[in-house]
Amino acid sequence: MAYNFSKIEKKWQEKWESSSVFKAFEDDKKKYYQLEMFPYPSGRIHMGHVRNYSIGDVVARFKRMQGYNVLHPMGWDSFGLPAENAAIKHGIHPNKWTLENIEDMREQLKGIGLSYDWSREVTTCQPDYYKWTQWIFIQMYNKGLAYKKNYAVNWCPSCETVLANEQVIDGKCERCDSEVGKKELDQWYFKITDYAQRLLDDMDKLEGWPEKVKSMQTNWIGRSEGAEMNFEIKDSSEKLNIFTTRPDTIYGVTYMVLAPEHHLVDELVKGTEYEEKVQKFKKKIETMSDIDRTSTDVEKEGIFIGRYAINPLTKKEIPIYIANYVLIDYGTGAVMAVPAHDQRDFEFAKKYDIEITQVISEDGKEIKNLSEAYINKGVMINSDKFNGLSSDEVKSKIIKHIEDLKIGNKTVNYRLRDWLISRQRYWGTPIPMIYCDDCGIVPIPEDSLPVLLPTDVEFTGKGESPLLTSGKFVHTNCPKCGKKARRETDTMDTFVDSSWYFLRYTDPNNKDEVFDKSKAKYWMKVDQYIGGVEHAILHLLYARFFTKVLYDMDLSPVDEPFKDLLTQGMVLKDGAKMSKSKGNVVSPEEIVNNYGADTARLFVLFAAPPARDLEWNDQGVEGCYRFLNRVYRLVDETRDIYKNYKNSDMKKLDKRDKEFNYSIHNTIKKVTEDVDERFNFNTAISGIMELVNDTNKFKENLSNDTKKALLAESIETIIVLLAPFVPYLTEELWSMIGHTESVHSIKWLKYDKKALVKDEVEVVIQINGKLRDKIMVSSDVSKEELEKIALKSEKVKEFVKGKSVRKVIVIPNKLVNIVAN
RNA sequence: GCCGGUGUGUCGGAAUUGGCAGACGACCGCGACUCAAAAUCGCGUGCUAUAAUGGCGUGUGGGUUCGAGUCCCACCACCGGCACCA
Numbered sequence: 001m002a003y004n005f006s007k008i009e010k011k012w013q014e015k016w017e018s019s020s021v022f023k024a025f026e027d028d029k030k031k032y033y034q035l036e037m038f039p040y041p042s043g044r045i046h047m048g049h050v051r052n053y054s055i056g057d058v059v060a061r062f063k064r065m066q067g068y069n070v071l072h073p074m075g076w077d078s079f080g081l082p083a084e085n086a087a088i089k090h091g092i093h094p095n096k097w098t099l100e101n102i103e104d105m106r107e108q109l110k111g112i113g114l115s116y117d118w119s120r121e122v123t124t125c126q127p128d129y130y131k132w133t134q135w136i137f138i139q140m141y142n143k144g145l146a147y148k149k150n151y152a153v154n155w156c157p158s159c160e161t162v163l164a165n166e167q168v169i170d171g172k173c174e175r176c177d178s179e180v181g182k183k184e185l186d187q188w189y190f191k192i193t194d195y196a197q198r199l200l201d202d203m204d205k206l207e208g209w210p211e212k213v214k215s216m217q218t219n220w221i222g223r224s225e226g227a228e229m230n231f232e233i234k235d236s237s238e239k240l241n242i243f244t245t246r247p248d249t250i251y252g253v254t255y256m257v258l259a260p261e262h263h264l265v266d267e268l269v270k271g272t273e274y275e276e277k278v279q280k281f282k283k284k285i286e287t288m289s290d291i292d293r294t295s296t297d298v299e300k301e302g303i304f305i306g307r308y309a310i311n312p313l314t315k316k317e318i319p320i321y322i323a324n325y326v327l328i329d330y331g332t333g334a335v336m337a338v339p340a341h342d343q344r345d346f347e348f349a350k351k352y353d354i355e356i357t358q359v360i361s362e363d364g365k366e367i368k369n370l371s372e373a374y375i376n377k378g379v380m381i382n383s384d385k386f387n388g389l390s391s392d393e394v395k396s397k398i399i400k401h402i403e404d405l406k407i408g409n410k411t412v413n414y415r416l417r418d419w420l421i422s423r424q425r426y427w428g429t430p431i432p433m434i435y436c437d438d439c440g441i442v443p444i445p446e447d448s449l450p451v452l453l454p455t456d457v458e459f460t461g462k463g464e465s466p467l468l469t470s471g472k473f474v475h476t477n478c479p480k481c482g483k484k485a486r487r488e489t490d491t492m493d494t495f496v497d498s499s500w501y502f503l504r505y506t507d508p509n510n511k512d513e514v515f516d517k518s519k520a521k522y523w524m525k526v527d528q529y530i531g532g533v534e535h536a537i538l539h540l541l542y543a544r545f546f547t548k549v550l551y552d553m554d555l556s557p558v559d560e561p562f563k564d565l566l567t568q569g570m571v572l573k574d575g576a577k578m579s580k581s582k583g584n585v586v587s588p589e590e591i592v593n594n595y596g597a598d599t600a601r602l603f604v605l606f607a608a609p610p611a612r613d614l615e616w617n618d619q620g621v622e623g624c625y626r627f628l629n630r631v632y633r634l635v636d637e638t639r640d641i642y643k644n645y646k647n648s649d650m651k652k653l654d655k656r657d658k659e660f661n662y663s664i665h666n667t668i669k670k671v672t673e674d675v676d677e678r679f680n681f682n683t684a685i686s687g688i689m690e691l692v693n694d695t696n697k698f699k700e701n702l703s704n705d706t707k708k709a710l711l712a713e714s715i716e717t718i719i720v721l722l723a724p725f726v727p728y729l730t731e732e733l734w735s736m737i738g739h740t741e742s743v744h745s746i747k748w749l750k751y752d753k754k755a756l757v758k759d760e761v762e763v764v765i766q767i768n769g770k771l772r773d774k775i776m777v778s779s780d781v782s783k784e785e786l787e788k789i790a791l792k793s794e795k796v797k798e799f800v801k802g803k804s805v806r807k808v809i810v811i812p813n814k815l816v817n818i819v820a821n
Numbered sequence: 822g823c824c825g826g827u828g829u830g831u832c833g834g835a836a837u838u839g840g841c842a843g844a845c846g847a848c849c850g851c852g853a854c855u856c857a858a859a860a861u862c863g864c865g866u867g868c869u870a871u872a873a874u875g876g877c878g879u880g881u882g883g884g885u886u887c888g889a890g891u892c893c894c895a896c897c898a899c900c901g902g903c904a905c906c907a
Contacts, residue, residue: 217902769886
């Protein structure tokens with residue numbers, strides 16, 4: 001008979017709920033803030049959620065049993081496109097759709113037995129939350145960290161909205177995979193570039209973060225050191241400002257290249273014979289998609305614009321080109337070209353027959369007929385007073401030289417761009433700004449926040465904000481002068497909402513402040529944050545940025561939000577991520593209905609270590625279910641022995657008793673360390689499985705009271721160690737054996753060090769490093785004695801026959817290696 | 822091209838400090854129980870030769886060591902990030 005999981009799970013879920021055991025209060029106990037990334041309320045939970053939240057729940061329950069004051073909250077990242085699309089498609093208002101989904105998903109999450117403090121639930125689409133998102137926006141605006149600019153932005157034609165750089169993956173929309181185009185628009189930005197260096201530097205503090213995530217963020221920020229320099233243009237008062245990482249190659253600059261969009265191009269060719277050709281070339285490049293343009297296999301192509309710059313050090317006139325391989329977005333959009341020492345410039349110079357001047361050589365001699373750019377370090381040549389020096393030391397000398405000449409300076413360039421946050425959609429936090437003809441851009445006064453989303457809008461799915469269709473919303477009065485004014489109709493990127501929710505959890509119901517700093521001080525940082533690696537750049541970078549901004553405003557008590565980070569792997573089936581289109585989805589509901597939530601949890605925790613991808617396996621689920629049934633039967637069969645013998649004295653332990661006692665305490669040690677130090681839930685569970693197997697064997701022979709007492713101890717150990725993993729079953733078993741308090745509120749077990757001292761140990765005997773025999777010896781035997789015993793072994797005698805023993809390595813209680821030849 | 826990660830049975834994976842490779846689970850095979858099946862329980866299960874004792878084996882090649890999945894060097898494959906980035 002299988003145990004009745006549905007009855008058990010329902011019973012305990014109700015009990016836990018009515019007793020609100022998982023509520024967190026600030027007190028003087030040591031705190032632990034366990035957080036998993038909150039979900040988008042799509043309406044259905046998937047296996048990724050089950051995995052993410054099960055991992056977090058194990059940690060929360062474990063830390064609680066260890067005596068920590070645990071904060072384990074849950075909420076909803078509930079603004080976003082699917083709600084709006086549902087409105088367009090089915091005519092349901094996004095608010096209704098979202099709130100109903102939240103109701104459904106909350107029930108599903110509760111079903112999995114997650115120990116959340118639901119009284120702290122935050123919902124980003126509700127005014128009591130987004131009021132503070134707007135408030136933070138205004139603080140950022142006042143500090144100059146939120147600003148508006150006109151720029152060629154990423155535009156997703158399918159989502160009909162703009163995208164941040166971080167949301168464009170390989171030229172495609174992160175959400176819908178459509179090819180992203182460019183559009184000139186007036187948009188709101190956050191000045192994340194001001195924080196580029198701190199975001200980079202403070203990664204040193206993130207010791208508990210995976211290397212992978214830190215490396216991804218480092219790549220994304222893309223710092224490079226170099227110099228900025230002005231080149232004079234012949235017959236013009238304008239100067240060409242360039243960025244280079246190779247100031248050591250300045251004497252080798254033989255031409256200049258500008259991005260076709262560079263602001264000086266039009267002016268430089270105006271009225272010249274080159275104007276027409278240059279404009280034609282510009283048109284051609286502009287019509288290319290970003291994907292084509294940035295592909296490395298596209299041939300380098302450019303055109304001479306008929307003007308010359310002056311190399312400031314050689315004073316030579318050098319031609320100015322525009323070319324497809326120079327990007328307006330990076331550096332200054334202008335490049336000093338050094339064909340001898342840069343492969344792209346080399347290919348370009350060959351194609352257009354431009355002079356190539358070597359300035360760095362391997363041995364001080366010029367290479368005849370260069371066949372490719374020489375990109376290594378070396379000895380300077382053709383560089384006037386720098387000749388003969390190493391290119392390495394010349395870098396700083398030349399920077400100093402150009403600084404002295406006041407034509408340039410040392411500088412650092414980042415790939416990171418400012419964060420574009422306006423979206424032309426309805427279902428997001430309204431940007432709390434007003435446009436007045438007289439006063440310009442005016443923030444909403446703080447006491448009239450929140451700016452509520454209007455309800456009288458049309459969902460057309462067309463490329464402008466639906467908020468424009470609400471006359472009541474758009475038309476307002478200027479808070480400064482009182483004249484008629486217009487509201488901002490764009491909403492914020494939903495990543496703004498999720499950039500500070502972890503702070504709001506520390507004080508979620510505060511009506512007067514974004515959060516109470518003393519509460520935040522008690523709970524922050526998040527001790528353990530868990531979520532998918534797909535957020536390595538987007539959410540995790542934005543959240544770090546926001547925390548630093550709030551820290552600088554003296555609001556946040558910490559300048560980094562997450563102490564330790566775990567990026568859990570994906571749930572795969574048949575080697576691919578579960579997805580509707582591939583038809584390889586296993587619904588959590590189905591597993592919970594057929595096997596119970598405990599089995600679902602146990603499987604996702606047991607099948608792979610948390611950070612790795614998990615391959616779904618129906619037979620593996622069955623295996624976990626069988627195991628839980630075995631545990632149930634074991635406890636059921638021995639419950640009376642437990643009740644009668646749990647506190648009886650253990651007299652003399654025989655050999656088998658000692659082994660079993662060792663097994664019990666070694667399992668406590670292993671599970672504690674696996675969960676606490678290594679997050680190896682899979683091996684923690686396998687350790688408990690071994691103890692269950694051993695207990696089943698041990699119970700076959702209970703010939704005296706000591707053995708019964710040992711069995712009772714083992715039963716108790718199994719239930720307590722399993723509690724964080726399978727909360728329902730363990731709660732049931734705990735009450736079955738006569739306890740009235742919850743197993744989840746008792747103290748975690750401590751192992752008995754004495755039980756781990758063995759009288760006798762198995763020692764491995766190797767000959768020349770190969771295993772040849774195993775012997776049992778008393779654990780206090782001396783090194784010398786152990787060596788003697790080993791050499792007496794029959795097998796050893798056989799193997800060393802005719803050889804002489806050169807050396808014997810003895811590791812007490814472990815191994816003897818005999819070297820013989 | 823640069824950066825990061827991963828390579829172990831048929832499969833998921835274990836080996837935590839350089840010390841018995843393959844724990845635990847799945848799969849498969851055999852047996853017990855049963856009229857029978859399911860469930861359950863027990864045994865076996867890296868490859869290979871064998872009557873037995875053996876030989877080989879952690880992506881490849883080398884090295885250090887009494888001893889290497891683990892450390893060092895060189896490479897290969899796969900996954901992920903960045904990338905005409907000046």
